[in-house]
Amino acid sequence: MRCRMNEDTGVEYETPWQLSERVDGGGLGVIESSRCSSCSKGDFVTSFVWPWQTHAVMKEGDLQKVEPELVDGHLSYYLGAVGLTGLTALLGIREKGHVTKGANQTMVVSAAAGACGSMAGQIGRLEGCVKVVGICGSDEKCKALVDDLGFSAAVNYNHEDAIAKLKESCPDGIDVYFDNVGGEISDAVIAQMNKDSYVIVCGQISQYNKDVPNPPPLSEETQETLKKKNITREQFFSLNYMDRVEETLYELSQGVKSGDIKALETVANGIENMGDAFCSMMKGGNIGKQVVKISE
Numbered sequence: 001m002r003c004r005m006n007e008d009t010g011v012e013y014e015t016p017w018q019l020s021e022r023v024d025g026g027g028l029g030v031i032e033s034s035r036c037s038s039c040s041k042g043d044f045v046t047s048f049v050w051p052w053q054t055h056a057v058m059k060e061g062d063l064q065k066v067e068p069e070l071v072d073g074h075l076s077y078y079l080g081a082v083g084l085t086g087l088t089a090l091l092g093i094r095e096k097g098h099v100t101k102g103a104n105q106t107m108v109v110s111a112a113a114g115a116c117g118s119m120a121g122q123i124g125r126l127e128g129c130v131k132v133v134g135i136c137g138s139d140e141k142c143k144a145l146v147d148d149l150g151f152s153a154a155v156n157y158n159h160e161d162a163i164a165k166l167k168e169s170c171p172d173g174i175d176v177y178f179d180n181v182g183g184e185i186s187d188a189v190i191a192q193m194n195k196d197s198y199v200i201v202c203g204q205i206s207q208y209n210k211d212v213p214n215p216p217p218l219s220e221e222t223q224e225t226l227k228k229k230n231i232t233r234e235q236f237f238s239l240n241y242m243d244r245v246e247e248t249l250y251e252l253s254q255g256v257k258s259g260d261i262k263a264l265e266t267v268a269n270g271i272e273n274m275g276d277a278f279c280s281m282m283k284g285g286n287i288g289k290q291v292v293k294i295s296e
Contacts, residue, residue, distance in 0.1 A: 001025050001278070002205070002208045002282060003208060004016055004017045005017060013237075013239060022051050022052060022053060023051070023052045023274075024049045024050055024051045024052065025048075025049075025050060025052070026046070026047070026048055026050060026079050026083065026084060027046065027047060027050020027051075027052075027079070028044065028045070028046040028047075028050070028066070028075055028076070028078055028079055029044070029045065029050070029295075030042065030043070030044055030045075031043045031044075031045060032055075036060035037060075038060060038063075038065065039060065039063060039065060043065055044065070044066050044067075044068060044075060045063040045064060045065055045066065046063070046064050046066050046078050046079070046083070047062045047063050047064065048062075048084070049062050052271065052274050053271070054271055054294055054295065066078050070082070070250070070253040070257075071253055071256065071257075072257060074263070076265060076267070076289075076291045076293070077253075077256060077263050079289060079291060080115050080119075080263060080265065080288070080289030080291070081119060081252060081256055081261060081263035081289070082249055082252045082253045082256060082263075083249070084238060085115045085116050085119060085289060086119050086249070086252040086261075087238050087241075087245060087248055087249060087252070088116055088202060088236070088238045089116050089119035089120040089123050089178075089202075090119070090123050090248055090251070090252060091236070091238060091241050091244065091248060092120070092178065092200050092202055092236040092238075093120060093123050093124055093127055093176075093178065093200065094127070095236065095241070096198060096200040096234050096236050097124070097127075097176045097178070097198055097200055098176070098198050099124065099127040099128050099129055099176060100128060101127070101128030102128065103128070103175075104130050104172070105128070105129045105130065105131075105175040105176060106129065106130070106131040106132075106133065106170050106172055106173065106174050106175050106176070107121070107124040107125075107129040107131070107132045107133070107174070107175065107176040107177070107178065108132075108133045108134075108135065108166070108170065108174050108176070108177050108178070108189050109121045109124070109132065109133070109134050109135065109177075109178040109180070110135045110177075110178070110179055110180045110181040110185050110186065110189065111135070111136065111180035111181050111203070111205060112134025112135055112136050112141075112145055112151070112154065112180075113134065113136040113137075113138075113141035113142075113144060113145060113264075113287050113288070114136075114180065114284075114286065114288070115286075115288060115289040115290065116180060116202060116203070117134065117136075117178065117180050118145070118149060118264050118287075118288050119261070120178040120180075120202070121134050121145065121149060121150075121151050121178075122149055122150065122260075122261050122262065123261070124176065124178070125150055125151075126255070126260060126261075129175075129176065131152040131153075131169075131170070131172075132150075132151050132152050133151065133152055133153045133154065133155065133166070133169045133170055134151045134153075134154045134155070135154070135155045135157055135162075135166070135181075135185060135189070136154060136155075136156065136157070136284075137156065137157060137158055137284045138156060138158070138284075139156055140287075141154070141156075141287060142154035142155070142156050144264070144287055148262060148264070149262055149264070152169070153169040155169060157185055162188075163188050166188065166189070166192060167192060170192060172194075173192060173193060173194035173197075174189060174192050174193045174194060174197060175193070175194055175197045175198070176197065176198050176200070177189050177190065177193060177197070177198070177199045177200065178200045178202060179199055179200060179201050179202060179203070179204075180202050180203040180204075180205060181203065181204065181205050181206045182201075182203075182204030182205070182206050182207045182216055183204070183206035183207055183216075184206075185206065186199075186222075187218075187219055187221070187222045190222050190225055190226065190231065190233075191221075191222070191225055193225075193229060193231055194229070195229045195230055195231075196229070196230050196231070196232075197229070197231050197232075198231070198232050198233075198234075199226075199231060199232065199233035199234070200234065200236055201233060201234060201235040201236065202236055204216050205282075263288065263289070264287055264288025264289070265288045265289050265290075265291050266281075266285070266286035266287055266288060266289070266290050266291070267291045267292075267293055268280075268290070268291070268292045268293070269292075269293050270292075270293075270294065271292070271294040273292060274292050277290055277292050278290075
């Protein structure tokens with residue numbers, strides 16, 4: 001969504017928001033009236049192009065019907081843990097992380113207290129990593145990662161000893177890195193990675209305010225580290241796996257229901273607070289998925 005505020009999003013599958021036109025993004029609501037065959041009044045639906053308004057007329061092809069019972073009535077989970085966020089974390093780790101149970105692997109997740117990072121850390125642990133270390137921006141978030149989500153350790157990147165703390169938390173090096181931020185934090189993580197390890201490039205949020213290509217260029221030192229240690233670094237796009245969406249979302253819903261996966265949310269109330277909530281999220285004000293509730 002931040003990239004859509006640029007004149008050029010840098011990717012083919014996202015178009016820029018236009019001046020004087022309403023904003024859209026991931027959303028969920030209830031149908032009040034329908035002229036299409038697949039949806040009826042009272043159905044709950046979600047969409048990637050949900051307009052930021054209280055009521056809207058939408059095309060049938062832009063909507064996906066959802067079942068409240070799969071999330072025990074927590075419909076907002078379809079925007080996060082049991083939505084595109086959870087899908088990205090689970091498929092990203094399975095397709096690009098090469099996690100193997102019994103292999104004594106250590107995973108590091110940046111922006112670990114955010115929507116995708118908080119899911120990725122939990123999934124990494126469930127998939128078989130013996131140690132999962134999160135990097136985030138406050139002691140409160142570090143506590144939530146360890147106490148609430150089962151991370152092995154957490155590092156506050158705002159502390160002066162962050163790099164030393166990361167080394168201390170990963171005594172056997174790093175085998176999988178779920179990268180949400182890019183920049184200096186990622187350089188520090190990659191420097192500590194083991195030979196033949198894997199970097200999953202999910203996001204590069206530290207770079208989105210800069211006029212750089214997508215994905216942003218790496219420093220020469222980091223490029224040399226990747227080459228020297230034969231580290232595989234690949235971008236991950238959920239849209240490439242749309243044929244697996246239904247089965248993966250069902251698996252995520254069962255994980256949330258059983259308690260194996262915890263869905264953290266930061267909720268703002270009222271459509272008038274959409275802008276404030278977005279800006280707060282971009283500054284790291286959220287823990288888990290940032291959601292705006294506009295009606296009961």
